[in-house]
Each structure stands twice: as C-alpha cells, then as structure tokens.
Amino acid sequence: MRFSESLKKNSDFTTVYRRGVSKANRHLVMYIYHNNTDQNRIGISVSKKVGNSVVRHHVTRLIRESYRLSEEMFNSGLDIVVVARESTASASFEEINKSLLHLANLLKVTRK
Numbered sequence: 001m002r003f004s005e006s007l008k009k010n011s012d013f014t015t016v017y018r019r020g021v022s023k024a025n026r027h028l029v030m031y032i033y034h035n036n037t038d039q040n041r042i043g044i045s046v047s048k049k050v051g052n053s054v055v056r057h058h059v060t061r062l063i064r065e066s067y068r069l070s071e072e073m074f075n076s077g078l079d080i081v082v083v084a085r086e087s088t089a090s091a092s093f094e095e096i097n098k099s100l101l102h103l104a105n106l107l108k109v110t111r112k
Helices: 010-019 053-068 087-089 093-104
Strands: 004-006 021-024 028-034 040-044 078-084
Touching: 010 028, 010 040, 010 078, 021 093, 028 093, 040 053, 053 078, 053 087, 053 093
Parallel strands: 004 040, 040 078
Antiparallel strands: 021 028, 028 078
16 A cells, blocks of 8 residues: 555544445445545454454455555545444455445545
8 A cells, every 4th residue: 555554543444424424335345534634544454243353354355456456546534434244255356356346436545
C-alpha cells in the first residue's frame, strides 16, 4: 500500500461508521469518510460469522491485495472501512476485486 496506511484504532473505525457513508453488495460493505489529508487509510473488518481464523485471514489478505492493486484509482483523502459479509468466505479473488471496485464506483471515490 504505497499511498495508504491502515486504520488501527477503534475510535477511527467508529468515526467512519458514524459519520461516513456506506454502500453494500453481495460480498462487501464499504464505508467512506473524508479525512482532510492527502492519504487514504483503509481498515478491513472480518467477523467470526465469516469463518474460522484461517478463513478470516485469507479473506483479509484478498481484500487488502485487491485494494493494493487498484489503489491508484481511488481519490486521496479518504478513510475506508471494508466489512466482509458471510458470502465472502467462498468468493474468489476476482469476485472480491469486482465487488470492491463496484462499491468504489457507487460511492464515487474513483478517479475517472
């Protein structure tokens, strides 16, 4: 993640959940909040409903890699939280990547 940092603090996640806007599709929910900086920060949340720890970490890695590959398409100055839904456990990388870009386009946070 060349242009981005990770969201780590619970208070940062809470701020994005409460003040940000969200969109959802079959695999993911994405929350966006403008952080008034020149960097993006991304947080990934995968609950125990998705699966055991091996599955959760696998899903987290897939989402992080999908974001990393398309990072240059995103506008800067955003706090992004991506929440995985239960169907993500059986999804392929292509499906997750498509879902992530779909949500980014719905939220109008991609460059033209």
